[in-house]
Amino acid sequence: MQKIGGKGLALARRLYLSRALGLVLGLLCVGAAMRPLDPEPWVWALMVFNGLIWPHLAFQLSRRSKVPLHAEYRHLLIDTLLGGFWVVAMQFNPLPAAVTVSMMAMNNVAIGGLRFLLTGLAVQVLGIGVGLVLLPPSAMAPTTPLQLYACLPLLTFYPLMLGWICFRQANALGEQKRELLALSRTDSLTGLLNHGAWKDQLDIEWSRCRRQRPGLSSGGAIALIDIDHFKTINDTFGHVAGDIVLRQLSKMLKQNLRAADVAGRYGGDEFCVILPDLPLANAARAMDALRERFSTLGYAQSPALKVSLSIGLAAFNPDHRDATQWLHDADQALYEAKTSGRNRVVCRAGGVQMKVLDAV
Helix, strand or coil, X not given: CHHHHHHHHHHHHHHHHHHHHHHHHHHHHHHHHHHHHCCCHHHHHHHHHHHHHHHHHHHXXXXXXXXXXXXXXXXXXXXXXXXXXXXXXXXXXXXXHHHHHHHHHHHHHHHHHHHHHHHHHHHHHHHHHHHHHHCCCCCCCCCCHHHHHHHHHHHHHHHHHHHHHHHHHHHHHHHHHHHHHHHHCECCCCCCECHHHHHHHHHHHHHHHHHCCCCCCCCCEEEEEEECCHHHHHHHHCHHHHHHHHHHHHHHHHHXXXXXXXXXXXXXCEEEEEECCCCHHHHHHHHHHHHHHHHCCCCCCCCCXXXXXXXXXXXCCCCCCCHHHHHHHHHHHHHHXXXXXXXXXXXXXXXXXXXXXXXX
C-alpha cells in the first residue's frame, strides 16, 4: 500500500501542473467555441469550474485519498468524460472538438498506455451521450478564425508540457535502472564488485589479452586474496569484528590499486583482483606490499586482533582455453600460499609455481 501511495502521489504531482495548464488552455478553446452559441448560465459555470477549480480540487482529493494512484486514474477518466461533454456542448465544432478529443487521448495513452486509452475512449463516448441528453445539438457549428487562434495555445503548449513530463520521467527511470544495475553488481558489505560481476570482468580481460599480439603487452595477472583464519576471527572476536576486517580490506584495495585494476569480493573472506598489463613480478610486489600494510592495521574495537593475508597470483597464459583456467591457476597459487604457512604471496605462470613472498 505504501508503494502504491507513493507512486500515486508522484503521479498526482506530475499531472497537477499539466492538468492545470491543459484545462486553462482548454477553457480558452472551448469558451471561444461556446460564445456564439449563447449557452445557459449553468454551462458557463461548469466550464469555469472545469477549467479553473477542478485541477486544484483533483490534486487535493488525490493527496487525501487512501490510494492516490486509483484516485488519480479516476480523475483522468473524469477529465475524459467532461471532454466528451464539451464536444457536444460545442455543437461538434470540427476544430475545437478534434483538439479536445486528441488532447485527451494523448494524455490517456501517455499515462496508461493502450488499455487506458481504450477505457478513456469508452468514457468519452459516455460523456458525449450525457451531452446529447442535456444539450441536444441543432446543427454542426462552423470554425471561425477566432476559434482557430483560441485552439493554437492548447495545440502548442500542452504537448510541450506533456513531453517535458515524459522526458523527466524517462530520465528518472533511466537513473533508477542504472542504480539498480550497479546494486546488482556490487557487494553490499564491501562496495566492491560481487562474485558474478567480477567474473564477467575477468572474461572481458581474458578476451582482451587473447587479442593482443605477443610482445605488445605483459598480459597482466589476477590475484585471489584470502584472510587467514577468518572463521577464528569471527568465533573469537565476533561477526561485527569480522565485518570490520572485510571492510578494511576492501578500503585498502580501493586506495592502493591502480585505476585500471578491478577488485571484487569473490565470496566469504576471499577477494579477487584483475591487474591488467602488469608483469607478474610487479604484480607480486604490489600484492606483497598490500599484505604487509594490511598486517600492520590495528582495530580499536578489538586491540588484540591481528590479521594476515594469503595471496595467490597467476599470470595470463595464452595456452588457456578460457578465463576459468586462468582463475584456476590463481586458485592453485592461493592454495599453495595457505598450505605452506599462510601470510605470503605465491605466484604461478604457465601453471608452475614461480615465486613465494612471505612475511619476514
